[in-house]
Amino acid sequence: MTEAKYDRLAAVLKKKKNIILQGAPGVGKTFAAKRLAYSVMGEKDDDRIEFVQFHQNYSYEDFMMGYKPVENGFELKYGIFYRFCQKAANHPDKDYFFIIDEINRGNMSKIFGELLMLIEADYRDKKATLAYNGLSFSVPKRLHIIGMMNTADRSLAMIDYALRRRFSFFDMEPGFDSEGFINYQNSFANETFNTLIERIKELNKEIDQDKSLGKGFCIGHSYFCNADDCTEEWMKDVVDFDILPMLSEYWFDENSKLQRWENILHGVFQ
Known part of the structure; x- marks a missing residue:
């Protein structure tokens, strides 16, 4: 990532509080999310980072609070986001980061509930009454939410508009032409690797121009x-x-195209 692009990303995160890094598999979304958190903190403090992964069965009860079975009935248990907000509220002078992998894999409205309002930048530190315990709750001003979204997973619905308005979306693209990758590539001094990377870049051009992909x-x-x-x-x-x-x-329905690229990629090693 270029310095200018990073500066813009960090500025958007600080202003909006919630951001989603979206891109194809393997563009370094998870790597970038943690490094972004460290850079805004100004230090590497994993105690101020919480990492979760959403899935189809993830619920408000896991995220915020809910009644869970115990030996003699049910007990109100606090979820991971609730506990992390309390932790951040105890240190209002420090930045905290809640990182959500596969954010579009969960049922967003169901998971966030009344937090849809509370995570907005303008509503940070403002209290609302929670449905489960009737107590007031707020999301700290210096708690940032970084989501990650795989744009190549066709089985997932896009994020609903109510949540989309509360997040900024940042596109991450393959970094084969970045200074970091070029230095890494040059360190190998391997002609086969150089040829393979050129073929992958050509493949990406074809994927980009494919009307059914992009x-x-x-x-x-x-x-x-x-x-x-x-x-x-x-x-x-x-x-x-x-x-x-x-x-x-x-290209499950375009076998000739798949076969052509299989031959091209295998041809690198001949």
Whole structure:
């Protein structure tokens, strides 16, 4: 990510309080979310970061509060977001970050409930009465919510408009041309790796121009990161077990296109 792009992202997060990093698989959304939190804090303090992943069965009771079965009946238990808000409220001079992976995989209205109002930047520190315990509650001003959304998952509905208005959306794209990736690539000094990255960039152009796909389905750079050794076996594994299975989902009804790209990618190693 360029410095200018980071500055803009950090400024939007500080102003809006809630942001969603959206992009294709492998563009580094999770990596960026934690680094963004550290940079705004000015230090690496994991005690001020909470990380959750939404899924279809995730509920308000898990997130905020609800009655859970105990030995002699039911007891009101506080959820992860409620506890984290209390923690942040005890340190109003510090920034806290609540990171939600796969934010569009849960039923957003059901999970957030009356928080839909309280997470808005203008309503931070303003109290509202909670349905479960009748007590007043507010979301601290310096608590930031960072969501992550995979734009290539066609099984998921888009986020509803009520929640969409409360978040800013930041597109993350493959970083093959970024200074960081180029330096990483040059450190290998491997011609096969260079050729493979060129083919992936060509593949991304075709995905971007495909009317049924688009830039939200491009192949991310993180599939090719974090290798200690740039061996041919590792590169083949990435192609065969990460890239090609994804392309078979994208072009499940266009076998000739899938076969052409399978030949192109395997051709890198011949």
